[in-house]
Amino acid sequence: MKLKDCHNFYDFRKLAKKKLPSPIFHYIDGAADDEITYKRNTSAFNDVDLIPNVLRGVESVDLSTTIFGKKIDLPFYCAPTALQRLFHYDGERAVGKAAQKFNTMFGVSALATVSVEEIASLIDTPKMFQFYFHKDRGLNDSCLERAKAAKFDVLALTVDTITGGNRERDLRTGFTSPPKLTLSSLYSFATKPMWGINYLTKGKFELPHLQDYVKEGTSTNTSIGNYFSTMLDQSMNWNDAEKLCSQWGGHFALKGVMSVEDAKRAVDIGCTGIMVSNHGGRQLDGSRSPFDQLAEIVDAVGDKLDVICEGGFQRGTHMLKALSIGAKACSGGRLYLYALAAAGQAGVERALGQYKAELVRDMKLMGCTKISDLNRSNLRFRKNES
Amino acid sequence: MNLEDCHNFDDFRKLAKKKLPSPIFHYIDGGSDDETTLKRNTEAFNSCDLIPNILRGTGKPDLSTKIFGRKINIPLFLSPTAMQRLYHPDGDKASAKAAEKFGTMYSMSTMANNSIEEISNISSGPKLFQLYIHKDKSITDDLVERCKRANFDGLCLTVDTIVAGNRERDHRTGFTTPPKLTLNSLMSFAMKPRWVFDYLTNKKFELSNVKNKTDKGTNITKSVIEYINEQYDPGMNWKDAEYVVRKWNGPFALKGIMSVEDAKRAIDIGCTAIMISNHGGRQLDGSTSPFDQIKEISDAVGDKIEIILDGGIRRGTHVLKAIAAGAKACSLGKAFLFSLSAGGQKGVEKLLQNMQNEIERDMMLMGCKNLEELNISKLIYRK
Ligand SMILES: Cc1cc2nc3c(=O)[nH]c(=O)nc-3n(C[C@H](O)[C@H](O)[C@H](O)COP(=O)(O)O)c2cc1C
Numbered sequence: 001m002k003l004k005d006c007h008n009f010y011d012f013r014k015l016a017k018k019k020l021p022s023p024i025f026h027y028i029d030g031a032a033d034d035e036i037t038y039k040r041n042t043s044a045f046n047d048v049d050l051i052p053n054v055l056r057g058v059e060s061v062d063l064s065t066t067i068f069g070k071k072i073d074l075p076f077y078c079a080p081t082a083l084q085r086l087f088h089y090d091g092e093r094a095v096g097k098a099a100q101k102f103n104t105m106f107g108v109s110a111l112a113t114v115s116v117e118e119i120a121s122l123i124d125t126p127k128m129f130q131f132y133f134h135k136d137r138g139l140n141d142s143c144l145e146r147a148k149a150a151k152f153d154v155l156a157l158t159v160d161t162i163t164g165g166n167r168e169r170d171l172r173t174g175f176t177s178p179p180k181l182t183l184s185s186l187y188s189f190a191t192k193p194m195w196g197i198n199y200l201t202k203g204k205f206e207l208p209h210l211q212d213y214v215k216e217g218t219s220t221n222t223s224i225g226n227y228f229s230t231m232l233d234q235s236m237n238w239n240d241a242e243k244l245c246s247q248w249g250g251h252f253a254l255k256g257v258m259s260v261e262d263a264k265r266a267v268d269i270g271c272t273g274i275m276v277s278n279h280g281g282r283q284l285d286g287s288r289s290p291f292d293q294l295a296e297i298v299d300a301v302g303d304k305l306d307v308i309c310e311g312g313f314q315r316g317t318h319m320l321k322a323l324s325i326g327a328k329a330c331s332g333g334r335l336y337l338y339a340l341a342a343a344g345q346a347g348v349e350r351a352l353g354q355y356k357a358e359l360v361r362d363m364k365l366m367g368c369t370k371i372s373d374l375n376r377s378n379l380r381f382r383k384n385e386s
Numbered sequence: 387m388n389l390e391d392c393h394n395f396d397d398f399r400k401l402a403k404k405k406l407p408s409p410i411f412h413y414i415d416g417g418s419d420d421e422t423t424l425k426r427n428t429e430a431f432n433s434c435d436l437i438p439n440i441l442r443g444t445g446k447p448d449l450s451t452k453i454f455g456r457k458i459n460i461p462l463f464l465s466p467t468a469m470q471r472l473y474h475p476d477g478d479k480a481s482a483k484a485a486e487k488f489g490t491m492y493s494m495s496t497m498a499n500n501s502i503e504e505i506s507n508i509s510s511g512p513k514l515f516q517l518y519i520h521k522d523k524s525i526t527d528d529l530v531e532r533c534k535r536a537n538f539d540g541l542c543l544t545v546d547t548i549v550a551g552n553r554e555r556d557h558r559t560g561f562t563t564p565p566k567l568t569l570n571s572l573m574s575f576a577m578k579p580r581w582v583f584d585y586l587t588n589k590k591f592e593l594s595n596v597k598n599k600t601d602k603g604t605n606i607t608k609s610v611i612e613y614i615n616e617q618y619d620p621g622m623n624w625k626d627a628e629y630v631v632r633k634w635n636g637p638f639a640l641k642g643i644m645s646v647e648d649a650k651r652a653i654d655i656g657c658t659a660i661m662i663s664n665h666g667g668r669q670l671d672g673s674t675s676p677f678d679q680i681k682e683i684s685d686a687v688g689d690k691i692e693i694i695l696d697g698g699i700r701r702g703t704h705v706l707k708a709i710a711a712g713a714k715a716c717s718l719g720k721a722f723l724f725s726l727s728a729g730g731q732k733g734v735e736k737l738l739q740n741m742q743n744e745i746e747r748d749m750m751l752m753g754c755k756n757l758e759e760l761n762i763s764k765l766i767y768r769k
């Protein structure tokens with residue numbers, strides 16, 4: 001199987017599985033507890049059907065949208081995800097450059113393996129820095145100042161990770177950062193020698209935003225769940241978020257809002273956007289899916305800030321459905337992560353290109369030429385969803 | 387595979403399966419008829435979704451609640467289950483000790499292999515006794531008196547076992563109490579020599595609480611189905627229940643309530659609690675699941691009686707959903723029996739630790755500081 005055989009999400013996933021040592025594959029592929037929310041994030045799209053319109057003259061389609069005051073050419077972007085150099089040796093460089101090519105936004109995680117400064121020097125498309133609120137206030141200030149100095153456009157505070165999710169696949173595979181060889185994982189690393197060679201020869205593994213402050217994750221192996229549970233400040237509250245918002249002074253989003261009440265409060269503290277998200281099902285299993293919850297939140301705050309639907313997207317039609325409900329844009333992690341693992345920048349470009357092609361085709365089939373043509377009259381909810 | 391590898395229900399189940407002779411494993415694992423209700427008990431939790439709140443600065447949440455007049459540290463306790471000596475040589479002692487360690491309630495079945503007195507001597511934790519009404523009424527009076535003397539905190543009367551359920555796996559494996567070797571089961575016992583050794587070298591198998599009143603099940607081999615049908619009184623009615631409530635005169639639950647109507651009647655006869663339960667899907671197959679039924683019952687009587695959800699719990703989030711829908715606490719049968727089979731007291735402790743971690747984590751992810759904050763507004767039922 002090669003990159004050119006990858007025609008959709010599932011193909012990229014298959015190729016990624018071939019290339020990655022299993023603890024790393026399962027870190028991407030896994031979610032919390034029984035992974036019910038994770039599955040629901042995607043299956044929720046099947047509870048609603050699209051109603052196309054015909055004879056609308058659709059030869060050219062404009063997929064652009066404006067979020068956080070920036071126009072992007074695609075109605076979806078790359079969500080911030082941690083540790084990308086474990087998935088491919090180019091890591092964030094590859095994803096950033098692919099995002100640039102399609103002029104969409106690139107989200108950089110606090111746990112990124114390439115620095116904000118380097119990303120800023122590489123690409124000039126809109127950039128989001130994802131912020132984790134650490135106990136160490138020096139570390140928090142440093143992250144914020146560096147993202148500001150590197151002229152990032154948006155700061156997104158992740159609020160659904162107050163403690164680590166129960167990712168049982170990681171417990172079983174013994175996944176840690178940096179990766180550690182254990183008796184049980186030895187075999188999976190040994191059978192993927194190319195990954196091992198690249199990991200060891202293409203530059204040292206680092207977490208540039210954190211490593212001046214914490215050893216965990218770079219020189220001390222830690223599981224991600226353990227990192228969240230011990231390093232992040234569990235007392236984080238609305239005051240802290242509000243302070244951060246004004247300290248940043250630019251576009252500011254809360255990532256992981258799921259209730260109407262909290263969405264309203266996000267408006268009050270000055271957020272300009274929210275990601276309706278459950279962290280890709282990786283935190284609270286049993287929580288509602290972003291798509292299921294989207295309409296209520298759009299109705300409540302859609303005219304006051306940018307509502308972004310995040311998680312579960314595997315197809316252009318999934319995005320069309322979320323955009324029809326009223327999301328300003330869609331955001332996804334795995335939709336580009338498998339492609340990154342499969343083939344680096346070329347892989348991500350191919351994946352983004354495919355979603356774009358799907359969206360253009362689906363828009364035409366729907367009889368729509370611009371994102372604002374999509375609305376709820378394009379959708380019918382099935383009665384007997386369960 | 388060992389205890390260290392047990393992260394969830396399925397892991398404990400797998401390890402138990404490895405350790406137990408197959409008739410015993412299937413006695414725990416099976417339900418009645420087609421096991422439709424057994425499956426639904428857990429699946430029902432997926433009919434609704436949790437809505438978390440953020441930025442609440444919860445810190446470590448308080449997981450304690452109060453049932454049967456006692457505070458328990460986690461909103462989850464051990465359901466009464468019969469014949470625990472079959473699963474591990476330490477039997478009820480192991481479960482009672484583990485529950486005490488986690489500050490939660492242990493429950494003893496009428497059909498336990500340890501006596502009321504034995505357990506009260508080794509555990510000062512909260513204890514519930516589960517009563518079956520035998521045809522021989524003197525058994526009931528005797529059991530109630532002994533529980534009183536032994537300082538049990540509460541009593542529950544099981545009302546869903548008026549006849550034995552059709553547990554087809556037991557028919558097939560030839561499961562009896564005490565275990566009997568048949569041609570059918572010989573292989574499965576021979577393949578678990580460790581179990582046979584433990585069983586034969588430890589204390590004699592007996593139904594400790596009733597052995598002085600009946601030989602059945604102790605010296606005379608009976609299938610559980612035969613035992614129930616012979617010994618329990620199928621004429622049991624509300625009057626009998628009320629008689630026991632009076633006689634006990636303390637915190638009292640009916641175990642196996644499924645309808646609003648019966649829940650109301652439980653209040654009338656003086657119960658302080660009900661356990662919404664279908665006996666873990668082991669009795670009437672096709673009956674509704676506890677979680678499907680809890681909201682209606684809680685809307686009707688939630689302010690007048692303690693509601694305990696019993697059945698189908700496999701995850702911390704199941705407990706959260708049950709509490710949001712109106713339960714004061716939940717109880718576990720199969721989950722803890724597998725952990726008991728997998729590792730005795732250590733096994734049950736590991737299970738309770740896992741569940742405590744899950745509940746605590748899930749509360750934090752929900753943005754809840756204590757169980758009172760979990761209410762129906764946190765749930766959205768799917769259409
Ligand atoms: C491997 C992986 C790592 C992630 N790392 C982060 C992170 O560091 N910070 C964060 O806020 N979200 C992180 N996420 C969550 C994503 O930002 C996003 O919410 C999620 O991937 C959306 O679901 P999807 O993968 O179904 O698109 C991560 C997700 C994955 C799959």
Ligand SMILES: Cc1cc2nc3c(=O)[nH]c(=O)nc-3n(C[C@H](O)[C@H](O)[C@H](O)COP(=O)(O)O)c2cc1C
Binds near residue numbers: 415427466497544
């Ligand atoms: C092996 C086994 C034995 C049981 N024995 C009894 C019993 O003696 N008395 C009783 O009231 N319930 C008994 N139950 C039912 C449990 O108390 C409880 O209602 C049920 O297990 C809850 O469902 P769960 O297994 O899905 O948690 C038994 C259940 C099992 C699995």
